[in-house]
Amino acid sequence: MERLRRNPQLQAWLILAIPVAFILIFFMAPLLIVFIYSFLERGKYGGVEWAFTLENIRRVFDPLYFKTFLRSAYIAIVTTLITLALGYPLAYFIAKSPPKRRGMLMFALMIPFWTNFLIRTYAWVMLLRTHTGLINVTLTNWGVIDKPLPLYGNDFAIILGLVYGWLPVMVLPIYAALERLDESLLEAARDLYASSSKAFWRVTWPLSLPGVAAGAMLVFIPSLGAFVTPAILGGGKSLMIGNIISNQFLGAHDWPFGSALSMVMMVAMLVATLFYFKWTKKTEATT
Amino acid sequence: MSRKTTPTASSDTWERIKAQFGNWSLTTYGILGFAFLYVPIVILVIFSFNDARSISKWAGFTTEWYGKMFRDGQIMLSIWNSLFLAIVSTIIATILGTLVALGLERYNFKGKTAVDSMFYLPVIIPDIAMAIMLLLFFNMSGIGFTPWKVTFFGTKLAVPYSVIIGHVAFNTSFVAIVVRARLTQMDRTLEEAANDLYANAWQTFRRITLPMLMPGIIGGALLAFTLSLDDFVITFFTSGAGFNTLPVRVFGMIKKGVTPKINAVSTLMLAVSLTLVVISILLSKRSDDGGSVKMGF
């Protein structure tokens, strides 16, 4: 027991043993399969032929896929920024609410997402459709507009759908970080004659950064790979990287290429994530 | 530092007005924010009463879909499966995720970056790739997909271990990220004080760290539960024949069969959750203080 107390390395490994073992067996091992598949040849209708090839990796860098990746990244970035802009004040609102109410508000935040995803998305379609959508029909009937607004089948709808779906995921970590915020720090700032906006930017915001960073990552990455929401709300007219990967496994029966695309995307994201976290840790340290 | 160093009465009042305005606009924003979240929900609930098979063209009021829903054994079973799966995988993922957060945030050790990166992967990987790789893995390793039969207090349960494993695999990382965000934030002086007062590691953890961490842990659990409940791709590919969760059933119905019955199902789940919230509000009004540990003096 004493040895445990004095050896933090041992403590760390003890704490991490079970989760690491779990992820090694049930994630890394399967991932190895996908990794290996990237270097094999495709089977005629799916599956693989056991022959080594680098062709799949080479194909990943084809301009078409790169273009699609950039477009998905664009959608994901815009989504993340908007979600952050909308989600931060919401998190703040909940964190500033009386303690008893916070739990309820958190639940109230998540509850809409315990309904079925498809129905929720179709409800948005119903609202946004051009000629028979509730919004356009109501606005036209009230004489507010002459021609229907293009709210559906375009980037606006896609981003709206993604922001809607990921808003709670942005709010959660920011709330978790803000809730811990020590009021006395803010009081001290005010005592030093800081205006409330200065107090916010110099005290609250930096302390909430870990939450912001977590939220941004948890929203950006899934948005990057999203394809069902864009398919339904974008009218299927826009191609996302998630579609491409999914199509390889399903439509094109090309599992090695789908695996290669996934692997390359994951490596890129991992590198970006690690840099991102190093950067936020640095910014935190200097504020 | 070009600011005035002495406060005047008017600047004080101005600050107070700004503060009031700030509070008011924050509350308004909060209300608007929640309204935004509930807009499609309102529509969804309304259409559960639609007197037609369509979920987008209103044709009149009826409650027949609720009757149909309760009589539909398959749908009821899939709701049960979804809840069971979500609860079990959330519990496991929350425990594992919290351990991960603690281990990675509080300690430095050789190979930390590798372990750190490893836990980001489930968040980064595209759904379909993870689903297919799990499918292949369960198949190749002989682990299989058919649920374990377990008798629990006289009722037979089917435990879909393959799906649970899949869900725990991605949820652990989500929980870890949320808990870490909170952990980074946490002030360690209380824990140090406890140590100085001769509390051992376990006591410190149980009485100081864990309660302070709770909002993060609960947040992570909530997130995991929600993600699990709504998951389609991974569940679809890792379920054995005959095991369906609600999303799998509903997606299977996309081609044609998405009727207001599904709206009724969603409304039911909504109603239950909202009841929970209302009851806890009532409960909290009766007991004395709020549950969270505040450090303010």
Next chain:
Amino acid sequence: MQRKHLFALIAILLIAMMAVTACGGKTPEAKPATEAPKKEEAKPTEAPKKEEAKPTEAPKKEEPKEAEVKPADEIVVYNWSDYVAPEMYELFTEKTGIKISEDNFSSNEDLLAKLQGGATGYAVIVPSDYTVSIMIEEGLLQELNHDNIPNLKNLDPEFTKLYYDPGNKYCVPYLWGTTGIGYNTEQMETPPASWKQIFNTTEEDAWFGRFTLLDDVREVFSAALIYLGYDNNTKDEAKLEEAKQVLIAAKKGVAGYDTDNYEDLVGAGENLLAHGWNGDFLQAADEYENIDYYIPEEGGTIWIDNMCIPQGITPEQKLAAEMYINFVLDPEIGDLLGEYNYYASPNAETLKIADPEYTSNPLVFPPDEIRAKLHFIKPLGEFESVYQRMWDEVKSAQ
């Protein structure tokens, strides 16, 4: 204290909800999840072999055993949603005592990927024609024992000579249909009669920006290739490139690519036209009453959905599956089925007893001159990647 109460309450309410769902609905339904495992304990060890097991000799070894086999108590059918007439399963259970539960998939690709990945436990699957072709080649299906399916004689002879399974060794046709255009009769009197008009649409056309195409690479490319007068299963990249250009040019007038809701959108008046399947439109016409369907001048596609038996189930389940297939081939059941969803029955006996309104409906049973313009979609092996890539290019064009 308060938090503990909250947790306890949450736990109680969740358990209550689960109890309601467990008791709600007919209780027999709750069993499939628990009983199916009994039959499948042997499966995990068989499944790994599938990766290499391409030859079809394996199924033949089981036939001698089947003579002593009794059918399983219950089976799982893997089917498209809403693709059986409501009473069908109950009638089957009444007749044979075998219980059936149904899982759904919503695309041939999902079905194929799942089976290729090693999923087992489904006694009957319902893939479309070209997917059957692929599955036979991949060794995913078991041969049918025709002794257990005497009703095969009811099939219209042309359905025993399918290009993908001559002699019905592996599958039995279930329903067939066509792919064409549905339109809103209230808002549009004269729809565009040809693909030419649709693909060359300009802003002057009423349907510009008001029509959808299927979100399906092969169906849409078939339409473009048929319009250009080419074989819709061509492997000629130059022709494919031409088709791709047609689709990219047409994209500006497309409101969306939709495989799931297109008929709803037409019925509701959101769109004027949609590329889609005849049965879907006819079913929607029941509800909306303002939908009609046709095949454009240049032609369309025809498809057949089939019942097959996959690998990886016990002989008892296979027998039960064959009994079910036999049951579906019963003339009256075929009638129930066809008239329920407006797709065409391949059962000659059914056509003799069915409602004339159904059998003489040219939208369900197209006349010969239209039949001549309908083409099957056939699998293309590795060339599918080329189609997929072209499709990706169309989808990402701005």
